[in-house]
Amino acid sequence: MADDLLLGIDVGTTNIKALVFTTGGALAASASVATPTERPHPGWAEHDPHTLWQAVVAVIRRALASIDDLRRVRGLAVASVGEAGVLVGAGGEPLTPIIAWYDQRSAPYAQRWKTHDDPLETFRATGMLAAPIFGIFKLQWLRDYEPEGYAAATTWLHVADYIAFRLCGARTTDYSLASRSMLFDLRARRWSESLIDRAGLRGDLLPELVVSGTRIGAVTPEAAAETGLAPGTVVGAGGHDHVCGALAANVRRAGDCLDSMGTAEAVFLPLDDIPLDERLFIANVSSWTHVTFGAHVARDRYYVMDGLFSSGAAVEWMRRLAAPGASFDEAAAEVETLAASAPPGSMGVLFLPHLAAGERGAFVGLTTSSGRAALARAVYEGLAFEWRHMLDTIEGMLGVRARTIRAIGGGTRLPVWLGIKAHVLGRPIQVLDMDESVALGAALLGGIAAGVYHSEDEAVNALQIRERTVAPDVALHALYERIYREAFLRLAPTLAPVHTALNDLEMI
Incomplete structure (x- = not known):
């Protein structure tokens, strides 16, 4: 295990990263490239699937360039933004552009849903209030404006799922990414036939659901030739980027809180259960910031999260x-x-x-x-x-108070900002020396899939991460x-x- 390496791939809003870690979490190699994005109309943003894949290929090759024996890379997984996806045909060919998570073209569909659907019923099933970013509304837009691609498609894959598919051929998604579609029944942990029918969508497009860290396949000879990975390298199910970061930061239990300071910033609290009742729905609707619930990449865990997109x-x-x-x-x-x-x-x-x-x-x-x-x-x-305000809202809704606040991400390199935040909160912030938590979380899931770790506890406890505390005045x-x-x-x-x-x- 000491000589084993793990690869984490992070397909983010701004950058695509490939990072190689030791099993103790030390960075062995890395590469990054800007996420290729096109803006064909005002308010639109999208990614060409072929260009995105080539960018991933490039960063993997660069990250592996300094690794002496590629067989040391035992496993990998992919994390990505949560609400973007692509329709794929029977032969594996992408049939539509990837609509970026923050793209606003689906806003009329979200507004129509708010007007004509029962928002309480949707909230009770999904933990969400309708918003244009969710996969349900992107699929409706593609159905109406990309009808040929929609008709020919056999699978809808989130960005992380699509990259994993290109690597190993598996058409799967994990619960954390499925949670961002507004088509996923959280408690039952299955696609909601009721929501699929009400949205007028094809249920056969939705991929197989698996637990994060599940072995979903192995790198194919074709993908190995493109990326430089060794054929047969284990590919595990990854997940939503913020949630993978929470795993790496060991924010898995009730009472923990994560501040993920990236291009977008999240308030993230793990939950033992999800109280999706009418009281919580009313509290959520009444707030100017609307929280969402979802499935953690940690097995049998949930989360509540709110995000500041900018x-x-x-x-x-x-x-x-x-x-x-x-x-x-x-x-x-x-x-x-x-x-x-x-x-x-x-x-x-x-x-x-x-x-x-x-x-x-x-x-x-x-x-x-x-x-x-x-x-x-x-x-x-x-x-x-x-x-x-986001943290106060969540704590007030749930009647809890976070015992610890851990901060990760690029924003932790800005001490003035961190100090101001601690003063505003009146609480200490534990800052983890972990710039690339999302990729590290993905790498841990790849390690679990490959049997390098036998459990999430073993994976997280193996990490040797330093931290410091920023105290309030x-x-x-x-x-x-x-x-x-x-x-x-x-x-x-x-x-x-x-x-x-x-x-x-x-x-x-």
Whole structure:
């Protein structure tokens, strides 16, 4: 086991990564490339399946270049964004583009569902409130606007499933990815025939459901020739990216909380069970932020999650404004320096960080004194307030309080942002020295599938991950508590009709 290696593939919003790990979680090799994305119309984003596969092939080859004996790579699995997928034909050929998870072309279908369907019944089955991102509405759009591809298709595969299919030929999906379709009965752990019928979709398109970490096949000779992997390398079922990250961070039990700080940011709490009752539904509908429930990649576990689609994207947006033309690292350092130089409270400027997936954000409280530093700090503070609100909402709905908050992802490399978040929360944040948790979680699932680990406990306990604690300042927490309660919580509801009007005007 000491000489064994595992491969984790992470197909994300911004980048595709292939990382090779030792069984103790140490990084042995890595490669990354930008996720190829096309934007054919305003509000649309999609990926060409062939181009996406070639990008995965390229990063696998680059990651394996420094590995002396490819037979040491015992197993692999793929993690990906949750709501994007592709229709595949009988011969394995992709028949439609991959509609990106954040694409808004399916918004009319989601709105129609909200108007004509029983949202409580849908919530009780799926743990979800209708939103354009979910697979059910992408499939409806493809049925109506790509009818030839839809008719010829034999399987709908999520992005991670499609990459695994190209590697080993298996047409499967795991429970965590199925949870993002709004066609999956969470408690029964099967596709919902009722929802499929109500949506007017073909149930035969939905793939076989398997537990994450299940051995689904082995790398074929054809895939081996393309990627450089050894033929016969075990392919395991991976899962939804945030959920794979939670496995690597050992956020598997009730009382744990994960802050996954990527391009999108999630509040993630594992659950022993899912109380999908009318009280929880009403609480969810009443909030401006709607939580979703799903199946964990950890066996027999569930989760509750809320997401800020534009978290890391908002920081990147601020980087481009603060240091146009600078390198990524230089721009990041400039934003950190600016935010640190502004006083807590950003001189009265508030930032509403709703910049993606059809939402609109705002700066409020601007004066002639509001310079770059105040705006940079306001972005960090607004993100921290929004994350706090999502956590408060979940804890209030479920009547629980997270014992620990663990942070992973690229945002953990920004100490000013992390410090502000701890002050806003008034709670310590445990920061894991784990930049690539999603790929590591996928690699662990590949290791379980290959028999390198005999259980999830063995896999997680084998990791040798350092962590540090970011503690809150009591005085700063008191200040931020007032800003949060007296100002920030009023911001989104107050601006909602203005943003609705702007959206309507933009469509004229």
